[in-house]
Amino acid sequence: MKAPPVSADAPAPATSRVYMPEMGRGWWLRQRHYFLYMAREFTAVPMALWLLWFLVEIQRASNGPKGYYPHSSIGFVVFSVIVLGFALYHSYTFLSLAGVIIHIKGVPSRLIVLSQFALWLGASVVIAAVLIGFAR
Amino acid sequence: MNHEATRQQKPAFAHLVWWFLFAQGGVIAAILIPVHVLVQGILGPLGIVPVVDRHYDTWVRVLSNPLVKLYLLVLIALPFFHFAHRLRYLIVDFGVPAAKSVPAQVVFYGGAVVVAVVTIWVVLTTAPMSFG
Numbered sequence: 001m002k003a004p005p006v007s008a009d010a011p012a013p014a015t016s017r018v019y020m021p022e023m024g025r026g027w028w029l030r031q032r033h034y035f036l037y038m039a040r041e042f043t044a045v046p047m048a049l050w051l052l053w054f055l056v057e058i059q060r061a062s063n064g065p066k067g068y069y070p071h072s073s074i075g076f077v078v079f080s081v082i083v084l085g086f087a088l089y090h091s092y093t094f095l096s097l098a099g100v101i102i103h104i105k106g107v108p109s110r111l112i113v114l115s116q117f118a119l120w121l122g123a124s125v126v127i128a129a130v131l132i133g134f135a136r
Numbered sequence: 137m138n139h140e141a142t143r144q145q146k147p148a149f150a151h152l153v154w155w156f157l158f159a160q161g162g163v164i165a166a167i168l169i170p171v172h173v174l175v176q177g178i179l180g181p182l183g184i185v186p187v188v189d190r191h192y193d194t195w196v197r198v199l200s201n202p203l204v205k206l207y208l209l210v211l212i213a214l215p216f217f218h219f220a221h222r223l224r225y226l227i228v229d230f231g232v233p234a235a236k237s238v239p240a241q242v243v244f245y246g247g248a249v250v251v252a253v254v255t256i257w258v259v260l261t262t263a264p265m266s267f268g
Contacts, residue, residue, distance in 0.1 A: 023231060025230070025231055041222045041225060041226040042226060043222075044223050044226070045219075047165055047169055047219065048216065048223075050169070050173055051212050051215065051216070055258055057189060058262055059258045061195055061196050061199055062261060062262045068192040070189050072181045076177065077181050079177075080177025083177065084177070087170045090162075091166040094165070095167075119167060120167045123168060123171070127168065131187050131188050132185050132188070135187050136193075136194050
């Protein structure tokens with residue numbers, strides 16, 4: 001890395017240069033925080049794949065009673081277990097952010113985060129009840 | 137409104153739309169996805185609990201409900217606007233600044249729009265709409 005000019009009065013170089021930060025490919029493996037940041041960004045990939053797979057299952061319902069079959073393979077279950085890990089990490093990190101993003105006068109941020117987690121729990125119970133309750 | 141003011145408002149409005157979709161997609165993904173993955177991806181296929189999508193008749197009955205169609209559209213399409221942003225920056229962080237460019241934005245957010253359109257098509261064509 002080049003040293004900055006000694007003072008602000010130092011003569012400017014004849015041609016302007018663009019600052020190009022140097023970042024090695026493995027920079028995110030150097031620190032635990034960097035790794036967790038990248039893991040958080042990466043959660044999008046498995047969740048996107050799972051939703052597309054789910055969309056395929058919905059589409060299969062148009063094949064009629066004989067043509068329909070749900071995802072049942074052990075491979076799909078293993079894939080779902082991995083996706084669940086990433087999905088839970090996204091939920092935890094994203095809902096924890098609510099305390100930073102949402103500001104309500106007189107309401108502590110801990111309470112706002114708690115309300116988000118309560119909403120998550122409530123929604124999960126309702127959805128699970130519908131998915132299981134309408135089955136046979 | 138003068139010309140200068142119009143020019144200043146445009147990017148702000150675009151930001152509002154994309155940030156709204158990004159944030160809401162993140163909320164939807166956080167609150168709704170884990171339970172679907174757990175119940176439909178793990179518990180159902182393993183036979184631990186009966187799940188609505190295991191049999192054609194129960195699945196179609198639920199899918200024909202317009203509210204369920206709307207719910208599935210929100211569940212599937214909205215998170216992709218969140219994913220598009222995260223994936224783009226994941227690639228930037230892996231050392232590919234080209235992912236910041238306008239063509240890359242068109243590809244990623246355009247991809248999310250394509251998923252939304254396909255989802256609308258799928259939910260509208262799979263099971264005939266009925267309130268029963």
